[in-house]
Amino acid sequence: MASAAEIAKRAERENIRGRWLLSAPALVIIFIAAIGPLFVMLAYSFMTKGDYGDVKPVFSLDGWFSVFFQRDIFDDTLSIADAHLSIIWRSVRLSVITTLATLALGFPTAYFIATRPRHTREMWVFLVTIPFWTNLLIRTFAMQQVIRNEGVLNTGLRALGIIDQPLQIMYTDWAILFGMVYVYLPLMVLPLYASMEKLDFRLVEAGYDLYASRLAVLRRIIIPLVKPGIVAGSILVFIPSLGAYVIPRVLGGGKNLMLGNLIELQFGSGRNWPLGAALSITLMAVVMLALMVYVRNAARSGAGHG
Numbered sequence: 001m002a003s004a005a006e007i008a009k010r011a012e013r014e015n016i017r018g019r020w021l022l023s024a025p026a027l028v029i030i031f032i033a034a035i036g037p038l039f040v041m042l043a044y045s046f047m048t049k050g051d052y053g054d055v056k057p058v059f060s061l062d063g064w065f066s067v068f069f070q071r072d073i074f075d076d077t078l079s080i081a082d083a084h085l086s087i088i089w090r091s092v093r094l095s096v097i098t099t100l101a102t103l104a105l106g107f108p109t110a111y112f113i114a115t116r117p118r119h120t121r122e123m124w125v126f127l128v129t130i131p132f133w134t135n136l137l138i139r140t141f142a143m144q145q146v147i148r149n150e151g152v153l154n155t156g157l158r159a160l161g162i163i164d165q166p167l168q169i170m171y172t173d174w175a176i177l178f179g180m181v182y183v184y185l186p187l188m189v190l191p192l193y194a195s196m197e198k199l200d201f202r203l204v205e206a207g208y209d210l211y212a213s214r215l216a217v218l219r220r221i222i223i224p225l226v227k228p229g230i231v232a233g234s235i236l237v238f239i240p241s242l243g244a245y246v247i248p249r250v251l252g253g254g255k256n257l258m259l260g261n262l263i264e265l266q267f268g269s270g271r272n273w274p275l276g277a278a279l280s281i282t283l284m285a286v287v288m289l290a291l292m293v294y295v296r297n298a299a300r301s302g303a304g305h306g
Contacts (some may be wrong), residue, residue, distance in 0.1 A: 044277035053271035063274030097239035102188040110192035171253035195229025
C-alpha cells in the first residue's frame with residue numbers, strides 16, 4: 001500500500017495538473033493575442049524591405065542596421081543615424097524627466113492624502129482617479145488649450161503683467177513634457193498612496209521625539225518605507241512615457257518625434273516595416289530593462305523587510 005507521503009505527493013501533482021489545465025485557455029489566448037504578435041515583429045525585423053511597403057521573406061539585418069546607422073544615397077558611405085539616435089535620446093530624456101516631475105508632484109500629494117482622516121481619504125483618491133474617466137486624446141487637447149499662445153497660461157501671465165508676448169510652448173519638448181506629466185501623474189500618486197497608507201506614522205513621531213529634523217525623518221524613515229511605491233510608480237510612468245504616441249503627435253506638432261511616432265512613421269509613410277519592427281523590439285528591450293530593474297529593487301526591498 002502507498003504511504004501517506006506518496007498519497008499526498010500524488011494529490012499535489014494532480015492538483016498542479018488541474019490548475020494548469022484550468023489556466024490553459026487563458027495561456028493560449030495570451031500567447032496568441034500578446035506574445036504571438038511580438039514574434040511576428042521579431043521575424044519582420046530580420047526580413048528584407050519590400051518594394052511596396054511590405055516585407056520579403058528574405059533574411060536581412062538591414063532593419064537592425066538602420067536603427068543606428070545609415071548609408072549615403074550618393075556615395076553609399078556609412079554614418080551614424082543621427083535622427084534616430086536623437087529621437088531615442090529625446091524619448092529617454094523626456095521619460096526620465098517626466099518620471100522625476102511626477103514623483104516630485106505625486107509624493108507630497110500622496111502624503112497629503114495618507115495623512116487625512118480615514119473617512120475622507122476615499123474622496124481624495126476618487127478625485128485623483130477622475131482623469132481616467134476621460135479619453136487620453138481629450139486630455140491631451142485639454143492641455144493644448146492651457147499652453148497654446150492664447151491659452152489659459154499665457155493669458156494669465158499677460159494679465160498679471162509678467163510677460164508682454166505669449167510664451168511659445170506649443171510644438172516644443174516643453175509641451176510634450178507638460179502633457180505627459182499631466183496625463184501620467186495619477187499613475188505615480190496611486191502607488192505612492194498605497195505604500196504611504198500602510199506606513200506606521202508612529203515611526204515618524206518617534207523620529208521627531210529623537211529630535212530628528214523634517215529632512216532627516218523624510219530621508220531616513222519615510223522614503224525607505226515607501227520605496228516600493230516609488231519604484232512601482234516610476235515604472236508605471238516611465239514605460240508609457242517612453243512609448244507615448246498621442247501626446248507628442250498633438251503637442252509636439254509632428255516635429256518633436258518620440259519613439260512611438262518614429263515607429264508609426266516607418267510602418268506608415270516610411271514604408272520600411274523591417275526598420276519599424278526593429279525599432280519596436282528596441283523599445284520593448286528598453287521596457288524590459290526597466291522592468292528588470294524594478295523586479296530587482298522589489299526583491300531587495302522584500303529581502304530587507306523580511
